[in-house]
Amino acid sequence: MAGTSERRVPLAGSNRAAPDGATLVGDVDPDERIPIVVYVKRRTPDKFPPGSAGDLARLARPITRHQLATQRHRSHARAVARVVRLAADRGLTVGRSDPVARTVELEGTARQMAEIFGATLRTYRDGERTFRARVGGLTVPAEIAPWTRAILGFDQRPLRTRTPLAQAQADMGSGSGLWPTDIAARYGIPLDRDVSSICVGIIALGGGYLASDLAMAVAGMNRPPPVVVNVPPTGNGGFGSNDVADQEIALDLQVLGGLLPKAKIAVYFAENSAAGLTDAIHQAVFDEEHAPQVVSVSWGSAEKYWTGPGRDAMQAVLADAARLRVSVLFASGDQLATSGLTDGKVHVWFPASSPYATSCGGTQPVSAAGNGAAAAEAVWNAGAVGTGGGISDAFPVPDYQSHLTLPKSQNDGAIRRGVPDVACAAAASPGYRIIVNGQAMAMSGTSAATPLWAALVAIAIAARGEQIGFLNAALYSNPGAFRAVVQGNNRVGGKGYDAGPGWSACTGLGVPKGADLLAALTAIPVA
Numbered sequence: 261m262a263g264t265s266e267r268r269v270p271l272a273g274s275n276r277a278a279p280d281g282a283t284l285v286g287d288v289d290p291d292e293r294i295p296i297v298v299y300v301k302r303r304t305p306d307k308f309p310p311g312s313a314g315d316l317a318r319l320a321r322p323i324t325r326h327q328l329a330t331q332r333h334r335s336h337a338r339a340v341a342r343v344v345r346l347a348a349d350r351g352l353t354v355g356r357s358d359p360v361a362r363t364v365e366l367e368g369t370a371r372q373m374a375e376i377f378g379a380t381l382r383t384y385r386d387g388e389r390t391f392r393a394r395v396g397g398l399t400v401p402a403e404i405a406p407w408t409r410a411i412l413g414f415d416q417r418p419l420r421t422r423t424p425l426a427q428a429q430a431d432m433g434s435g436s437g438l439w440p441t442d443i444a445a446r447y448g449i450p451l452d453r454d455v456s457s458i459c460v461g462i463i464a465l466g467g468g469y470l471a472s473d474l475a476m477a478v479a480g481m482n483r484p485p486p487v488v489v490n491v492p493p494t495g496n497g498g499f500g501s502n503d504v505a506d507q508e509i510a511l512d513l514q515v516l517g518g519l520l521p522k523a524k525i526a527v528y529f530a531e532n533s534a535a536g537l538t539d540a541i542h543q544a545v546f547d548e549e550h551a552p553q554v555v556s557v558s559w560g561s562a563e564k565y566w567t568g569p570g571r572d573a574m575q576a577v578l579a580d581a582a583r584l585r586v587s588v589l590f591a592s593g594d595q596l597a598t599s600g601l602t603d604g605k606v607h608v609w610f611p612a613s614s615p616y617a618t619s620c621g622g623t624q625p626v627s628a629a630g631n632g633a634a635a636a637e638a639v640w641n642a643g644a645v646g647t648g649g650g651i652s653d654a655f656p657v658p659d660y661q662s663h664l665t666l667p668k669s670q671n672d673g674a675i676r677r678g679v680p681d682v683a684c685a686a687a688a689s690p691g692y693r694i695i696v697n698g699q700a701m702a703m704s705g706t707s708a709a710t711p712l713w714a715a716l717v718a719i720a721i722a723a724r725g726e727q728i729g730f731l732n733a734a735l736y737s738n739p740g741a742f743r744a745v746v747q748g749n750n751r752v753g754g755k756g757y758d759a760g761p762g763w764s765a766c767t768g769l770g771v772p773k774g775a776d777l778l779a780a781l782t783a784i785p786v787a
Contacts, residue, residue: 268378269405273568275397279417280601282384288392290371294381295355296413297535298364299573300339303406310575311615311658311677316733319582319616325548328583332360339407340364346404350376361542362409362576376401379414391416409576410569412535419465419532419559420593421508421707437691437702440515441481444712446625447684448774451483451519455722459524460714461544461552462512465532465559467505469513473695477514480695484521488513489550491528491543505532507696508558511703512711514694516556519715526550532559534570537611538577541588545581553727555581555588556714558707562599562607563654571610571654578616585729587721589714591706592619592680593648596641597670597756597765606670606755608650608679615658618731619679620710621767622647622686623745639748639759639766640687640704647686647706647750649765650757652677660736664763670755681732683745683767684709716772720781734784735769741777742770 278284288294308314323331336359343364347354352372355365373379378399381392394414441451471488478485509527516525526547530540537559544555566574581588590612593599599607612619622640640647651669655677666678685692686709691702721728728734735741745767749758757765 267402268399271398271400276394278395279393282386285383288370288381292370294370294373295367298343298411299409300362300407301409313659323583329360336362342404393417410573416533419561421558436700437693439481439693440518443685447772453719455520456522458718458722459550459552460718461526461555463540463557464509464527464529467509469509474513477695478517481518483518486517487524489526510694510696515711538574542577545586553721554714554718556711558591558710560609563610566610574611582616582730585727587717587731589618589710591710592621594645594705596646596752597650597750598752606650609648613652613679615655619681620713621649621680621683622706622709623683624687625685637745649680649750660732680768684771720778724782738780741773741780744770
């Protein structure tokens with residue numbers, strides 16, 4: 261065991277505040293076993309800023325999973341070995357070490373973690389669950405500090421998907437909504453394409469689903485069922501009536517299942533935490549058995565809740581997705597421009613704000629008299645709930661947004677990455693009809709818009725016969741394939757942003773013109 265005089269280096273950006281809205285239960289038992297993941301990096305910093313032209317060009321170079329694995333073993337094996345050696349010397353249990361993922365799994369007692377990494381661990385309860393959270397910063401032993409990107413797993417505070425049901429009552433629709441196929445048809449998304457070659461991944465942070473609900477939903481849409489696989493097979497958690505996580509999986513599955521008949525849908529189950537989400541996306545991106553071409557993610561939280569190292573770990577995973585041509589789409593959140601926070605500032609969701617993400621906002625369709633078609637759409641803003649969007653506090657303007665007139669951040673007046681990139685229907689009127697526990701219900705949220713967009717991308721991939729990968733350059737190069745949303749705002753108490761011609765910090769480029777967007781995505785060249 262190392263002595264207290266051992267030199268340790270603060271892990272920059274690792275400080276965490278106590279979780280908002282949670283009650284302190286007490287300190288974690290010092291003998292409790294704590295599993296963590298150490299993310300390693302090269303000592304030399306990246307040559308280009310994230311999202312810059314040079315960075316995106318680097319990520320666009322063709323590479324296979326095997327080639328990337330070979331490259332990682334060459335570039336990161338020594339860093340992994342350093343962490344393994346230190347952990348063994350300090351009496352920690354070493355689990356899987358993976359140079360490809362750039363991770364080392366460790367386990368030790370809370371007392372050991374405090375001694376080695378300076379981790380202060382406490383137990384909190386937020387009214388729904390009891391969880392472990394880390395407060396304060398981390399320190400890293402000097403012999404591994406230059407190679408340490410992030411340390412995740414200490415903190416289990418949950419991420420968010422849709423707005424909790426109690427708050428969502430402000431956006432109650434009438435009836436039981438429209439089937440996802442009916443909503444897709446409003447955008448001219450074709451439903452007659454052969455997508456049997458497609459696999460789409462869903463990230464599920466908790467909850468479970470009933471196969472009978474999915475069967476009932478696709479039968480209601482007169483669609484052949486998809487093939488659904490659970491990863492890991494034992495990950496299909498317990499189903500609980502009216503649980504938000506159960507409803508989220510049902511929504512994702514049934515939107516994708518309705519729009520992508522006979523396709524494969526792989527559901528990646530993971531713990532509801534930043535560490536769980538990061539690992540699940542990595543698992544999907546590197547899954548050679550199912551090989552999803554598209555991944556739909558309805559989870560996230562305000563940027564302020566992510567530490568710098570935590571964002572870096574996710575950024576590294578999303579950069580790998582870009583290199584391996586896996587398209588990853590994220591919901592932009594359902595609590596308007598403030599993300600539900602009351603600190604007087606506006607906040608966008610991460611990972612939706614990553615320069616490597618395609619983020620999906622939400623609209624309120626307005627029906628034309630007489631034919632039921634969507635004549636126009638406004639920003640989804642139902643008062644207490646509505647589309648997230650705004651200007652990132654963490655990331656600079658990416659190259660694909662460099663030609664836009666972006667608004668200034670209402671926090672500090674700076675211009676940075678704008679969120680979201682795209683949008684579609686998300687309001688409870690008409691709402692997405694799904695089946696949960698055998699009953700039809702209408703669902704709303706950007707977590708409904710995200711799988712619809714993922715399905716549209718999947719149809720384009722099937723048509724072109726090859727993966728597209730990172731989407732944003734193609735999307736921003738084809739503004740004519742969108743219908744801009746010019747009505748409404750995502751303001752809360754005056755804080756937020758307005759819709760308008762072109763891109764906005766409410767609905768991005770707008771909603772898709774299905775045929776035009778498919779033609780554009782099918783035609784874009786791949787290096």
